[in-house]
Amino acid sequence: MYTEFLPISKEEMIEKGIEQPDYVVVGGDAYVDHPSFGTAVIARLVEARGYKVCILAQPDFHTCESFKEFGKPKYGFLIGSGNIDSMVTHYTVAKRRRDTDEYSPGGKPGRRPDRALTVYSRLAKEAYPDVPVIIGSYEASLRRFAHYDYWSDTVMPSILIDTGADLLSFGMSERRTYEIVNRLAKGESTKTMTDIPGTAYLTTRDKLPDGYIECASYSKVKSDKISYSKATRMQIENQDHITGKVIVQKQTNDLYVVQNIPARPLYRAELDKVYRLPFVRRPHPIYEKMGGVPAIREVEFSIIHNRGCYGGCNFCAITMHQGRFVTSRSHDSVVKEAEKIVQAPGFKGYIHDVGGPTADFRFPSCKKQVTKGMCADRKCLAPTPCPNLIVDHRDYLELLRKVRGVEGVKKVFVRSGLRFDYMMLEKNDEFITELAKYHVSGQLKVAPEHFAKNTLKYMGKPPIGVYDKFSKKFYEVTKKIGKEQYLVPYLMSSHPGSTVKDAVELAEYLAKHRIRPEQVQDFYPTPGTVSTSIYYTGLDPYTLQPVYVAKDKEEKATQRALLQYYNPKNRERVLKALKQVHREDLIPLLLKSTPKTKSEMAAKNKTNTIKNKPNKNWKEIQKRNKQIGNNK
Numbered sequence: 001m002y003t004e005f006l007p008i009s010k011e012e013m014i015e016k017g018i019e020q021p022d023y024v025v026v027g028g029d030a031y032v033d034h035p036s037f038g039t040a041v042i043a044r045l046v047e048a049r050g051y052k053v054c055i056l057a058q059p060d061f062h063t064c065e066s067f068k069e070f071g072k073p074k075y076g077f078l079i080g081s082g083n084i085d086s087m088v089t090h091y092t093v094a095k096r097r098r099d100t101d102e103y104s105p106g107g108k109p110g111r112r113p114d115r116a117l118t119v120y121s122r123l124a125k126e127a128y129p130d131v132p133v134i135i136g137s138y139e140a141s142l143r144r145f146a147h148y149d150y151w152s153d154t155v156m157p158s159i160l161i162d163t164g165a166d167l168l169s170f171g172m173s174e175r176r177t178y179e180i181v182n183r184l185a186k187g188e189s190t191k192t193m194t195d196i197p198g199t200a201y202l203t204t205r206d207k208l209p210d211g212y213i214e215c216a217s218y219s220k221v222k223s224d225k226i227s228y229s230k231a232t233r234m235q236i237e238n239q240d241h242i243t244g245k246v247i248v249q250k251q252t253n254d255l256y257v258v259q260n261i262p263a264r265p266l267y268r269a270e271l272d273k274v275y276r277l278p279f280v281r282r283p284h285p286i287y288e289k290m291g292g293v294p295a296i297r298e299v300e301f302s303i304i305h306n307r308g309c310y311g312g313c314n315f316c317a318i319t320m321h322q323g324r325f326v327t328s329r330s331h332d333s334v335v336k337e338a339e340k341i342v343q344a345p346g347f348k349g350y351i352h353d354v355g356g357p358t359a360d361f362r363f364p365s366c367k368k369q370v371t372k373g374m375c376a377d378r379k380c381l382a383p384t385p386c387p388n389l390i391v392d393h394r395d396y397l398e399l400l401r402k403v404r405g406v407e408g409v410k411k412v413f414v415r416s417g418l419r420f421d422y423m424m425l426e427k428n429d430e431f432i433t434e435l436a437k438y439h440v441s442g443q444l445k446v447a448p449e450h451f452a453k454n455t456l457k458y459m460g461k462p463p464i465g466v467y468d469k470f471s472k473k474f475y476e477v478t479k480k481i482g483k484e485q486y487l488v489p490y491l492m493s494s495h496p497g498s499t500v501k502d503a504v505e506l507a508e509y510l511a512k513h514r515i516r517p518e519q520v521q522d523f524y525p526t527p528g529t530v531s532t533s534i535y536y537t538g539l540d541p542y543t544l545q546p547v548y549v550a551k552d553k554e555e556k557a558t559q560r561a562l563l564q565y566y567n568p569k570n571r572e573r574v575l576k577a578l579k580q581v582h583r584e585d586l587i588p589l590l591l592k593s594t595p596k597t598k599s600e601m602a603a604k605n606k607t608n609t610i611k612n613k614p615n616k617n618w619k620e621i622q623k624r625n626k627q628i629g630n631n632k
Contacts, residue, residue: 006055008056008057018052021074023052024078034281034299035281037295046177052074056069064127076133079133081120081140083137085142087114091151094522097109103294104293114151125164133167134180135165140168142321142527146158148533148535160251160257167190194207205256208256213248225538229533239320240325244373246260247259272330298352302354303334303337303354310374312324314460315492342409350411351409351411354414366390382421383457391425420448420467424473429473432473433477436481446489449491450492458496459495489515493522494560498559504578517564518564520560558576561574561577562574
């Protein structure tokens with residue numbers, strides 16, 4: 001195991017004999033030297049190129065003096081806001097301040113500003129106006145064009161306008177980071193770095209490149225929702241590194257943002273090389289007295305084996321960040337990481353995950369994709385699988401076998417998302433059997449997201465019949481191997497397209513199948529997704545047809561309550577919803593085991609001196625739900 005952290009203070013910089021850093025990498029998270037943390041990856045990449053690197057983690061954002069911690073960097077600032085968008089880190093979907101920040105010491109909030117990337121970039125420019133500022137991370141990727149901002153309920157310009165940054169790197173940034181830092185070190189100005197795939201920059205109309213396509217301007221998409229929808233479609237359809245075109249969008253009277261074609265994903269050998277970098281794999285010791293960094297718990301004993309996802313769910317930002325082209329690490333690379341984990345302090349024999357954006361994807365979706373790029377006019381899996389889709393779990397299965405065969409490993413779990421529709425296309429039960437036998441810790445989390453046909457269509461998910469077949473198969477296999485295991489479905493309420501009627505349909509399905517989800521997620525309109533475009537415009541960007549969108553707080557609360565129909569506190573909302581859509585026939589099914597509402601109890605007490613009591617089995621039901629998460 002490696003023990004050398006990169007310097008995060010002036011004292012540490014001096015201890016390492018650095019008089020002036022070549023690059024300062026700025027991050028909104030606490031410094032965790034682990035390949036799951038973007039700041040660490042970029043810093044280690046630059047260090048591996050022979051440059052002197054310092055990390056400015058969660059700097060004081062009230063003054064530019066914190067950006068002078070290491071003195072003036074010789075070549076530039078590389079700035080990200082953290083692993084998660086700073087606004088999502090700070091606010092719930094109800095726009096309430098979160099009580100915790102898993103990426104900060106002790107999980108305490110307040111260590112980064114709202115819109116961290118904008119604040120950090122401005123402070124860096126204030127500290128050293130002539131030093132190049134390169135921005136990246138999710139916050140940059142998903143805001144490179146004019147975008148709807150949920151928190152202010154308005155359309156904002158490209159983040160390049162607000163940050164004043166010199167260059168934006170979108171997506172997984174290793175390849176262009178190499179090129180950018182080398183060209184800066186050779187004395188080249190960012191003004192001439194207009195040819196790097198995977199970057200975006202501002203320029204004037206007379207300097208626009210050849211062969212571009214132009215989407216509607218910031219002022220146009222801000223005032224016209226049809227134009228916004230058309231721009232969204234153009235941007236989504238040009239995120240392939242083979243077929244994508246240069247896109248420009250006018251931001252002000254004088255400035256245009258230019259998005260170059262996406263960068264080619266890393267080859268397997270290149271991806272392996274990233275994971276061979278000398279990560280210490282734990283938080284910097286400075287955080288120990290502050291309670292550590294909670295986010296490490298989810299990834300400390302987990303392994304990422306792939307990148308990209310061709311699933312193409314409309315609410316997911318992966319298409320605009322990692323892309324739809326799947327690449328993966330070699331078996332040898334993954335096994336060596338497992339061997340490092342075995343040596344880590346606190347390891348008890350359990351690899352928590354061998355996954356990624358979609359755990360069971362190891363290769364591109366089809367042979368055509370490799371040479372001709374992704375299809376712009378259809379998705380690989382939904383609503384029906386493409387006939388060219390290659391379905392093969394053998395390589396992933398062999399990888400799991402090798403990892404669980406590492407000396408010191410007792411168990412290997414798969415906790416990342418698995419595409420159940422992809423699994424159901426297999427010709428035999430070999431994968432699902434080994435998955436259930438060796439890689440499920442009592443509960444397998446899958447993501448149907450909804451069960452209403454209309455909502456699934458706008459989510460870009462497969463029909464619910466596919467999930468039914470998978471559920472049946474999973475329980476058959478589980479029974480056959482003599483285990484008691486359960487499916488835990490991820491579900492989302494109030495997604496664009498979902499009406500109260502759809503939410504009732506979902507509740508009916510849950511009740512009939514005795515599913516009682518403890519946690520559900522309201523749709524969160526974050527920049528860069530098709531679903532967010534629908535949320536803002538009320539239009540399907542592919543057809544320009546109107547789509548129903550639930551925005552009223554009461555209705556959203558009702559849709560959420562229907563997902564947890566069994567909870568006594570939701571009884572009144574559920575009852576009201578059933579009457580609203582004239583589905584009183586479902587009252588016995590949905591409400592038979594929940595205590596009466598206050599009004600119902602009061603009415604009954606007028607004629608009955610015996611006080612109504614909650615279902616005597618309620619506490620037992622709650623206890624069992626906590627144990628298994630899902631009643632079959």
